[in-house]
Amino acid sequence: MSISHLFFFLLLSSLFQTNSQEQLELNILQTLKHHWNNPSSLESWTPSTPICTDWIGITCKNGSVTEINLSNMNITHEISPSICDLTSLTRIDLSFNYIPGEFPYLLYNCSNLYSLDLSQNYFVGSLPSDIHRLSSSLQHLNLSSNNFSGDIPLSIGQLHSLRTLYLFSNQFNGSFPPSIGDLSKLERLGLAYNEFRPSRIPLTFGQLKNLKFLWMTQANLIGEIPESIGSLVNLEQLDLSINELSGKIPDSLFMLKNLTNMYLYANRLSGEIPRSVETLYLTGVDLSINNLTGTIPQDFGKLQYLTTFYMYSNRLTGEIPASLGLLPYLTRIRLFRNRLTGVLPPELGLHSKLEFIEVSENSLIGKLPDNLCAGGVLIGLVVFSNNLSGEFPRSLAKCHSLTSIQVHRNNFSGEIPAGVWSLKDLSSIMIRENSFSGELPDELAWNLTRLEISNNMFSGKIPSRIKSSLNLMVFDASNNLFSGEIPKELTALPRLLSLSLDRNRLSGHLPLEIISWKSLNSLNLSSNQISGIIPPAVAQLPDLLRLDLSDNQLSGVIPPEIGHMKLSFFNLSSNHFTGKIPLEFENLAYDRSFLNNPGLCSDLLNLSSCTPKAKAKSQKLSSPLLATSVVLAGVVLIVVLICSFVIRYGSKKKREQLLSTWKLTSFQKLHFTESDILYSLSEDKMIGSGGSGKVYLIALNQSEFLAVKKIWNKGKLDELLEKEFQAEVQILGTIRHSNIVKLFCCISCDSSMLLVYEYMVNSSLDRWLHRRKRESMLSSSVHRVFLDWPTRLHVAVGAAQGLCYMHHGCSQAIIHRDVKSSNILLDSNFNAKIADFGLAKMLVKHGEADTMSAVAGSYGYIAPEYAYTTKVNEKIDVYSFGVVLLELTTGREPNDGDEHTSLAEWAWRHFQEDHPLVDALDEEVKEPCYLEDMNVIFRLGLICTGTLPSTRPSMKEVLQVLLRCQSQQLYRETNVENEYNVHPLLSFKDMDSDSKRSLKCDDDDSFVCNM
Structure with a gap:
């Protein structure tokens, strides 16, 4: 055979082997697809297309499959043994699916694996004791967010090539082995959120040099x-928070040259901070919420790369180091709730771009440093509850980045520099x-939401141009020296929730335009010189809860409408x-509401008795008058019959013309028409109203009802309302979830827009939780007037499922921005559904912050970062939901703390002051069998309402x-023995398939990987 023939033969042989290998791998992948029941996500896996270029999730090298990445592909079946027949396979990623069963032993046959990711699935049971039989070249193993339980096996320490080991968010209830310290190449270790048996940090962890x-x-x-933790010479991030660690912080921890972030909060660490702090490259320090005592070492001034300095909620004493x-590079300081004394460092802000400083609730003295905003980026100034004095720095009048000023409860004096009041981004004073002292300026910041200036010596008139601050929610100017009339322009503030002008020198009449305060829930004008009558329009304020007009010069009759x-x-x-x-006020509950009004009378209260009115004698009608009346009645009857015929004929024609002007956009299959809705709208069917519209109840038949939200009815549409309407339609028209209220359709014309929802027969959660709102339901057909604890927990789970789907289950994350108990609706079985998306915002990218032009939300639910920045993410909803959890456990209202x-x-504060948690719980549902769960949910509410997002x-x-709490409750109710070892962060096995989403730990994940 010639050389040319030999070459040709070898070439044919090679081509044959290549084609044979491709066909083999195609068959293996087709077997996988069939085993997984041919999910629609793998529709590109067809024999007619090239594997290595057109098949989703497949990566090849030299013509062979090397990687399978099928993350989030709705896979619901176990892994097929044939997967390891792909002999060149080095990487498998099956995360974010619904794969059940125990740990897949079959993966032992994938001998070349260097990366295996099975996170966010439904795996159960223990990890195998011979897990070391996985590929010896395995570098990355991620089994997080499953339901694995028991011990982490000792043999895991024999996977010597591992660089990443993630086992967080499972149900491990045994131990983690010291042999993990044998993984000498390990770079990332995540064991968080597991209910391990109480364990110490193994000394062997000090061997993890990488x-x-x-x-x-x-x-x-x-x-x-x-102390061996100091041997981790390459450690950059350390998070041991929310444990039961005790004792002092070891000196060796501050010797780690590469440490950039350290989190040790929510433990029982005590003692003093080490005197020698030599972590020269440390950029962030967080030792908050511990029991640290002593002073802050001066050596912290040597950390030239320090950017954040958090030591709040300890028992630190002494001065803040001037260094x-x-x-x-220092940008953020949080030292509040300690026992610090002395003055603030005089050069604070002069050498770095300081963003915010929080030193409230200490015993600091002296004045505020002049250069806090020298860098031009100061966002929050929070120094309340100290002994600071002097005048407010004039330099802050040019601090255009400032959004929040909280300097209350100090000894400051003098006038506030004029420019401070009108800083363009200022939202809270x-x-x-x-x-x-001094007067309020003519112009206030347009974005102002809170203006609290009570108990000072301000004087002069309340400026009429206050109406330009359209976002103002809280205005408290009580106990000052203000005079003149209440400006009618004050009633032009549409979002005002609380107005307190008591203990001033105001005079004149109450403004007749008071009816504009549709959102107002508290009005206090007591101890002034206001005269005239009470406008009957006061009774039309739908949300007003507190009304104090005492100690004035008001006169006339009390409008009877107020009784409603x-x-x-x-x-x-x-x-x-x-x-x-x-x-309605003839009730001893109001015995002190009308004192010192000599002209008032009552038959029950401690007032003058009312003189009964004499009954007028009835007079018989004379015969001529009676005859005239009969004739006139007959004429009127004939006219009415003629008019009815004309109106009926004209109405039919008019209705036909009316229907042609409406446009219906449906989002569900409808069994009604627009005429069913339009002809049923009337004011007697209104069941609610708010800032963005009215809500009507429409009955399709005796058992089927709809809720119709009318957004506006004016020819010229308000721009803000139009945006809210478009947001609600955009979101609710595209998402489907059993815990989000169903939007059937949108009906619109040039002058009006309607949203048609499913009707929630049990109204909103707040009406069941808050005692004052239950009164409106007592006359209805409800069978109970409060929610027991199991029902409250059921409601919490449902609402959390809806929000979880919004944050993690949509292609574009949705921020609700107005989560509150009145926006959680309840169906006939008390299943919770999230409603009212008028303030919602679609994010461009999951987890990416979006800029809001103004603060939105409801008082008591607003996350504190609104005071510092308009860049927000999903964590504002978490904060608001945390308030809902506190409502569920305490029965209190969101603004029901104490006076301030x-x-x-x-x-x-109840928690920080070590009061028994049981004292905070709602007495109506506080039964011994529920106390443990209530304590857990109360603590969860605290964590959700943390000040730092x-x-x-x-x-x-x-x-x-x-x-987890719900499952434990079920165990107890069914008399199943329960050792309380279910992991506190359960997987989503009890949720519907649309809801199953959660965080995945990537290298750039800001919460899971870098917290």
Whole structure:
């Protein structure tokens, strides 16, 4: 055979082998597809297309399949053994699916694997004791967010090539082995969120010289942090938060040259901070929420790369080191809730671009440094509850980045520089309880939401141009020296929730335009010199709960319409009212509401008795008058019959013309028409109203009802309402979930727009939780007037599932922006559904912050970062949902803390001051068998309402805690023995398939990997 013939033969042989290999791998992949029941996500896997270029999730090298990446492909069956017949396979990623069963032993046959990701699935049972039989070249193993339980096997320490080991968010209830310390190449270790048996950090972990990332949040760690932790010379991020660690922080921890972030909050660490702090490259320090004592070492001033400095909620004493003011990169300081004394570092902000400073609730003295905003980026100034004094720095009048000023409860004096009031991004001014003086300027910041200036010495008139601050929600100017009339322009603030002008020198009449305050829930004008009558329009304020007009010069009759209001506090004492009080107030509960009104009378209260009116004698009609009346009645009857015929004929024609002007856009299969809706709308069917429209109840038949939201009815549409309407239609028209209210259709014309929803027969959650709102339901057909704890937990789970789907289950994450108990609706079985998306915002990319032009939301539910920035993400919904959890466990309202705090602030203070948690729980449902679950949910509410967004859990994690409590409750009710070892972050096995989404830990994941 010639050389040319030999070459040709070898070439044919090679081609034959290549084609044979391709056919073999095609057959293997087709077997996989068939085994997985041919999911639609793998429709590109067809024999007629090239494997290596057109098949989704397939990567090849030299013509052979090397990688299978089928993340989030709706796979619901177990893994086929044939997968390891792909002999060149090096990487398998089957994360974010619904794969059931135990750990797949068949993967032992994939001998060339270097990366295996089975996270976010439904795997159960223990990890095999011979897990070391996985590929010896395996570098990355991710089994997180499953239902694995038991111990982590000892043999895992024999996978010597591992660089990444993620086992977080499972149900491990045994131990983790010290042999993990034998993984000498390990760089990333995640064991967080597992209910391990109480365990100490093994000394062998000090052998992980290459470890860069150690994450053991909520892993039931006990004891002290071992000194050997200082041997992790390459460690960059350390998170041991939310455990039961105790003792002092080891000196060796501050010797780690590469450490950039350290989180040790929510433990029981005590003692002093090491005197020698030599971690020269440390950029972030967080030792918050511990029991640290002593002073802050001066050596922190040596950390030239320090950017964040958090030591809030400890028992630190002494002064803040002046050297902190010299650091060139320091941007954020959080030292609130300690026992610090002395002055603030004089050069703070002069050498770095300081973004915010929080040193509230200490005992600091002296004045505010002049250069806090020298870098031009200061966002938040939070120094309340100290002994600071002097004048407000004039330099801050040019600090255009400033959004929040909280300097209340200090000893400041003098006038606020004029430019401060109108800073373009300022949203919150809280300067109450000082000695400030002067007048309010003509112009205030347009974006202002809170203006709290009570208990100062401000004087002059309230400026009429306050109406330009359209976003103002809280205006508290009580106990000052303001005079003149209440400007009618004040009624032009559409979002105003609370107005307190008591204890001033105001005069004149109440503005007749008071009816414009549709959102107002608290009005206090007591102790002034206001005269005239109470406008009857006050009774038309739908959300008003507190009304105090006492100690004025008001007169006239009390409008009887006020008796129909559902007020939780009402005081008209010390005025000049006359006549009989409204019948609804003939109740001893209002015994002190009308004192010192000599002209008032009552048959029950401690007032003058009302003189009965004499009954007029009836007079018989004379015969001529009676005859005339009969004739006139006959004429009227004939005219009515003629008019009815004409109107009926004209109405039919008019209705036909009317229908032609409406456009119906459906999002579901409809069994009604637009005429069924349009002809049924009438004011007597209105069941609710708010800032963005009215809601009507429409009956299709005796058992089927719809809720219709009318957004507007004016020819010229308000731009804000139009945006809200478009947001609601865009979101609800495209998403489907059993815990999100169903939008059937949109009906619109040039002058009006309607949204047609499913009707929730049990109304909203707030009406069941809050005692004052239950009164409106007592006369209805409900069978109970409060929710027991199992029902409350059921509601919490349902609402969390809806929000979880919005955040993690949509191609574009959805931020609701107005989560509250009144926006959680309940069906006949008390299943919760999220509603009212008028403030929702679609994000361009999952997890990416979006800029809001103005603060949105409801008072008591608004996340604190709104005070610092308009860049928000899903964590604002988590905060608001945390407030809902606190409502469920305490029965309190969101703004029901104490005199100056919201519910979230009150709950945190209750916790920080070591009061028994049981004292905070709702007495109506606080039964011994529920206490443990209620405590867990209360604590979850605290974590969700943390001031720092990055410390809040995701909705996926919140949901898993709720599901755990629900499962434990079910065990108890069915008398199944329960050792409370179910992992606090359960997987989504109890959720519908549309909801199953959660966080995945990628290298750039800002929460899971870098928290």
